[in-house]
Amino acid sequence: MNWITNYVRPTLNSLFSRRTDVPENLWSKCDECGTMLFHRELEENLNVCTHCGHHMAITARARLTALFDGGQFAELKVPEPLVDPLHFRDQKKYTDRLKAAQKSSGEKDAMLVAEGEIFETPAIVACQEFKFMAGSMGMYVGNALIAAAQRAVETKRPLVVFTAAGGARMQEGILSLMQMPRSTVAVDMVKEAGLPYIVVLTNPTTGGVTASYAMLGDVQIAEPNALICFAGPRVIEQTIREKLPEGFQRAEYLLDHGMLDRVTPRGKMKEELATIIRMLMGLPQHVVGPVPAPAPAEAPAAEAAAKPAEKPAKAAKPAPEKK
Incomplete structure (x- = not known):
């Protein structure tokens, strides 16, 4: 045993045999169509195949x-x-x-x-x-x-x-x-x-x-x-x-x-x-997403309905007839 066996050879082996450790569960194979699916994309789609729609x-x-x-x-x-x-x-x-x-x-x-x-x-x-x-x-x-x-x-x-x-x-x-x-x-x-x-x-x-x-x-x-x-x-x-x-x-x-x-x-x-x-x-229908704003055409009608009703103008008295 010498320094070449104890030090040099392990060092060279570690340099040339390095590999990146990649998790094994990054990809999943669809049982129906065989497509390889990235795990994040699959999770976002609730484990439904994005290619054929198979429910995993x-x-x-x-x-x-x-x-x-x-x-x-x-x-x-x-x-x-x-x-x-x-x-x-x-x-x-x-x-x-x-x-x-x-x-x-x-x-x-x-x-x-x-x-x-x-x-x-x-x-x-x-x-x-x-x-x-x-x-x-x-x-x-x-x-x-x-x-x-x-x-x-x-x-x-x-x-x-x-x-x-x-x-x-x-x-x-x-x-x-x-x-x-x-x-x-x-x-x-x-x-x-x-x-x-x-x-x-x-x-x-x-x-x-x-x-x-x-x-x-x-x-x-x-x-x-x-x-x-x-x-x-x-x-x-x-x-x-x-x-x-x-x-x-x-x-x-x-x-x-x-x-x-x-x-x-x-x-x-x-x-x-x-x-x-x-x-x-017996509940009202739910709303998906934000409540939409009223349409522009409906705004004037809504404003008119919100204003208090004006009092009708008094009718003018008829002028007296000249003799």
């Missing part, structure tokens, strides 16, 4: 930030259920799966509940987080829906639910299936109070979620090309041994067959929800 996955917190005015909302506290009540274990312990999901998603469980304003329209919004164990419906999700319904009735605000789930959570067994009637009762609470219940179905919405609160809305809206079903198309094909129609169980197919009221792109969802809520609540 978006986190629940990012969705709420884009939905509420100024990105400001208050997150509601959800009662926490028992952790691993069945002591379930498959390849991993259920508690370990929960910890891994919390770390990867950054959320406590598969649903967020928040209150805020949508174009100055107060609303309660519950949003499922698909990154948390595929948005599966467990006891926490049931508690979240009940908390959202109670808050909506208490504040007399409409309830909006964004669904994204692979169904019930198998690790909670029958306790997970019990959330179907619990969520149905929560929806009935809102409807009995005379408040709107609006559901926005996103890709994918399947299983027990579709069989309960996802299909009970006064108004059913879906994002383009969202998969909405109970059993998936592959399971149905294997069962009936027939080829399914093109686009079967997608949002546009369900709209054509009367299962949905609207298919609305993500970028227009905020305005759509504000319009529907105000219509159902």
Whole structure:
């Protein structure tokens, strides 16, 4: 070992092998058209492909930030259920799966509940987080829906639910299936109070979620090309041994067959929800952007209406006739 080996060679290697560390998540590939999209441009477009309009996955917190005015909302506290009540274990312990999901998603469980304003329209919004164990419906999700319904009735605000789930959570067994009637009762609470219940179905919405609160809305809206079903198309094909129609169980197919009221792109969802809520609540139509100034032609008429009416002039007395 000498100074050439210890000093010169490492120095030369560091000079010629330098590379700039570039983050790996600067670009995302569209699953539909294969276009490479710059991450900032994709975030500004709410994770919708700027080339083909394909709606990619978006986190629940990012969705709420884009939905509420100024990105400001208050997150509601959800009662926490028992952790691993069945002591379930498959390849991993259920508690370990929960910890891994919390770390990867950054959320406590598969649903967020928040209150805020949508174009100055107060609303309660519950949003499922698909990154948390595929948005599966467990006891926490049931508690979240009940908390959202109670808050909506208490504040007399409409309830909006964004669904994204692979169904019930198998690790909670029958306790997970019990959330179907619990969520149905929560929806009935809102409807009995005379408040709107609006559901926005996103890709994918399947299983027990579709069989309960996802299909009970006064108004059913879906994002383009969202998969909405109970059993998936592959399971149905294997069962009936027939080829399914093109686009079967997608949002546009369900709209054509009367299962949905609207298919609305993500970028227009905020305005759509504000319009529907105000219509159902009997409120005046919201104004998007600054209030326009009155037209020049209307100004003189408005000024004339503002001036007090002048007293009519007294009629002159007729002159006396000359004799």
